[in-house]
Amino acid sequence: MGATARMCARCATITERLVLVAAVHQGNGPGFDVHACADCAPAFPPAPDVLDLFSGRRGEGEAR
Numbered sequence: 001m002g003a004t005a006r007m008c009a010r011c012a013t014i015t016e017r018l019v020l021v022a023a024v025h026q027g028n029g030p031g032f033d034v035h036a037c038a039d040c041a042p043a044f045p046p047a048p049d050v051l052d053l054f055s056g057r058r059g060e061g062e063a064r
Helices: 050-055
Strands: 018-024 032-037
Antiparallel strands (some): 018 032
16 A cells, blocks of 8 residues: 555445545644545545634525
8 A cells, every 4th residue: 555545434444545625724733635536435524614613604504
């Protein structure tokens, strides 16, 4: 396995076919990326738009 091999966050398989499914941001220190294999990636929900979280805007279909 090469330097880009990572473990899938869902099935724990080590793979080089990585799909970024989330970026975790932290207030103190570095954040981290969450990867999945190509087979498991569709099972992860889409990440929210970070700008929506900070601006107070609500996503489509959410109550105000």
